[in-house]
Structures are given as C-alpha cells and as structure tokens.
Amino acid sequence: xxxxxxxxxxxxxxxxxxxxxxxxxxxxxxxxxxxxxxxxxxxxxxxxxxxxxxxxxxxx
Amino acid sequence: xxxxxxxxxxxxxxxxxxxxxxxxxxxxxxxxxxxxxxxxxxxxxxxxxxxxxxxxxxxxxxxxxxxxxxxxxxxxxxxxxxxxxxxxxxxxxxxxxxxxxxxxxxxxxxxxxxxxxxxxxxxxxxxxxxxxxxxxxxxxxxxxxxxxxxx
Numbered sequence: 566x567x568x569x570x571x572x573x574x575x576x577x578x579x580x581x582x583x584x585x586x587x588x589x590x591x592x593x594x595x596x597x598x599x600x601x602x603x604x605x606x607x608x609x610x611x612x613x614x615x616x617x618x619x620x621x622x623x624x625x
Numbered sequence: 626x627x628x629x630x631x632x633x634x635x636x637x638x639x640x641x642x643x644x645x646x647x648x649x650x651x652x653x654x655x656x657x658x659x660x661x662x663x664x665x666x667x668x669x670x671x672x673x674x675x676x677x678x679x680x681x682x683x684x685x686x687x688x689x690x691x692x693x694x695x696x697x698x699x700x701x702x703x704x705x706x707x708x709x710x711x712x713x714x715x716x717x718x719x720x721x722x723x724x725x726x727x728x729x730x731x732x733x734x735x736x737x738x739x740x741x742x743x744x745x746x747x748x749x750x751x752x753x754x755x756x757x758x759x760x761x762x763x764x765x766x767x768x769x770x771x772x773x774x775x776x
Contacts, residue, residue, distance in 0.1 A: 570775075575635075575636075575637035576637070577637055577638050577639045577640070585704075586702070586703040586704070586776060587657055587700070587703035587704050587705060587707065587708055587714065587715060587776050588707060588714045588715065589655070589657075589714070589715050589774040589775065589776060590713060590714055590715065590717045590720070590774065591714065592707075592714070593707040593710055593711040593714050594710070594711050596713075596720065596723075599713045599714070599717050599720045600717075600720045600723065600724070602717075603717045603720045603721060603724070603772075604724070604729075606772050607646060607651070607724075607729075607730070607772075610642050610646075610770055610772070611642055611646055613642075615639065616636075616637035616638075616639040617637055
C-alpha cells in the first residue's frame with residue numbers, strides 16, 4: 566500500500582517493505598531484520614539515481 | 626482505495642546526497658504516534674474518536690537516549706503492542722546507534738521525531754506548521770538526512 570502512495574506523491578526515494586502496519590522496520594526484537602531494513606534505506610539514500618527512486622525489499 | 630488517490634503533479638522534491646555516510650548525521654521520523662511518557666502528552670485520540678476525520682497533527686521530538694520503558698504510543702489505526710516492547714519496529718533508534726558504533730554512519734541525531742499518521746485530507750497543519758518545525762529542528766541539529774517511516 567505505502568509504495569502506491571509514495572508513487573502517487575512522487576517521493577524522492579521510497580523503500581518498499583511488506584511488513585504489517587506499525588512495523589516499518591520489521592519484527593519485534595528481530596535486530597537483524599530491523600538493521601537490514603534501516604541499512605537498505607540508507608543505501609537508497611546514497612545510491613538513488615534521481616527523484617522517485619524506488620527499491621522494494623523482499624522480507625516479510 | 627489508495628489507487629484512487631490523485632497523483633501529485635508538482636515536480637518531486639530532490640536533493641543529492643553526496644556526504645559520505647560515515648560522516649553524516651541521520652535522523653528518523655515515524656508516523657506511529659510515539660511519545661515519551663512522563664514528558665509528553667500522547668496524541669489526541671479522544672478528539673479523533675469524536676471527530677473521525679480529524680487526526681492530531683502535532684509533533685513529538687523523541688530523544689535519542691530515550692528508554693524503552695518510557696515509550697508510549699497513541700494511534701487508532703495501527704497496533705502499537707509491539708512498538709511498546711520494541712521501539713525499533715517503527716523508529717529504529719537503537720539500530721541506528723549500532724550503525725554509528727560500527728562506523729557505518731557518522732552520528733545519530735540527538736532527537737528523532739514522531740507524528741501520528743492519520744491526518745485529514747490535505748494535512749494542512751502538517752504542511753504549514755509541523756513540517757516546517759521538523760525542518761527547523763533538523764537544520765538546528767545539523768541533520769544531513771531524515772528517514773521518514775510511515776507506520
């Protein structure tokens with residue numbers, strides 16, 4: 566859902582995740598998952614080629 | 626429902642990020658309705674219950690050294706149970722600190738931010754007041770980038 570809205574609002578950079586609402590970075594107490602998600606967002610920050618860049622991560 | 630939302634027709638906001646990540650200061654923003662118990666009021670969900678199309682548009686700065694035990698969350702449209710056990714599911718302050726400790730990120734912002742994501746159409750207060758306040762705080766704290774995490 567969120568990437569649909571990000572596309573509509575032309576966000577500068579969007580990391581698409583498939584976690585439930587309220588869990589943007591993953592499961593409770595799953596440090597590795599949370600860190601991978603945050604790291605993916607940071608990689609998008611530095612590597613995005615231009616506006617409306619979007620990367621979807623496969624983790625659920 | 627979301628497919629019907631109109632596409633934003635203005636040019637997208639964009640800024641190159643050229644600073645090395647290990648020199649950058651990174652901040653976090655969540656729309657999960659997080660607040661610090663004992664220091665801040667929760668978001669006004671009582672008014673939202675009375676006025677179902679209204680959402681509290683105010684801001685809660687979240688100190689980067691906040692203890693998990695002091696975390697509260699008020700949001701009528703997401704489950705906050707896990708967040709009250711582990712803030713990092715929505716605002717990964719500890720994960721960011723670990724990346725700083727590992728040398729991958731230069732520093733973490735001294736304060737992060739939370740808003741409550743259910744807003745009336747147009748989010749007027751977010752545009753005119755809350756957003757500019759967040760930008761001013763980021764500028765004052767020399768935050769190089771803010772990761773926005775919708776809840």
